[in-house]
Amino acid sequence: MSEVVSSTTEVWPVLIPALVGGVLTLAGSVIVPAVAHYFSVKSAHQAERRRRFEEMLAAAYEHEHWLELQKLAKVFGEGTVTGPAPINKAMAIALLHFRELVGPLRALDLASTQYQAWMSEAGFRRLNLQLxxxxxxxxxxxxxxxxxxxxxxxAVTKFSEDRNGKV
Incomplete structure (x- = not known):
């Protein structure tokens, strides 16, 4: 019986490292892919959010150009402008992704509407030969x-800076 006890105690020094290695291998094959997936999803989400942010900014700048074309068409009768105002796209993106920027965009939209009202009035004066x-x-x-x-x-700059550029 002492031989059995002796051989059993001699097995543990060999068995423990094998068990620990097996547990680490099993944990690594389950945990590593899960962690890698988490970080890849997080990175993809951040990239999509940044793309949407840039798309919103581009629409705001396109709106500035669109207004200039509106002015040329309405006030001076040069050409025509088709298509919706780009600020609508910027507002839709802000409503879905950047709620903090909805207020500044609404103010911009209101000023744009007032500017367009002036354009219409100026165009009316031009048509009535009140040059x-x-x-x-x-x-x-x-x-x-x-x-x-x-x-x-x-507001956009502050929004970006407050998040260290990670919008």
Whole structure:
């Protein structure tokens, strides 16, 4: 019986490292893929969010260009503008992904609407041959738009900086 006890105690020094190795291998084959998947999903989410952020900013800048084309068409009768206002796309993205920027975008949209109202009035004056009054009110309308656009840019910058660029 002492031989059995002796051989059993001699097995443990050999068996323990084998068991520990097996447990580590099993844990590694389950844990490593799970952790890798978690980080890849997180990275993909961050990349998608950044793409949406850049898309929202691009739409805001496209809106500025769109307004200039609107002004040329409405006030001076040069060309036509088709398609919806790009600010609508920016607003949709903000509503879905960046709720903190909805307020500044609404202010920008309101200033844009007021600027477009001035354009319509100026175009009406041009059509009524009141050419000396076509630019009446331009400074006020454009200044409001410019200030709102600047405020939006500041809000976007702060939003990005508060998150260390990880929007």
């Amino acid at each position: 000396d009054k076509v630019n009446d009110g331009f400074q006020v309308a454009y200044r409001k738009w410019g200030e709102s656009f600047s405020d939006f840019q500041d």
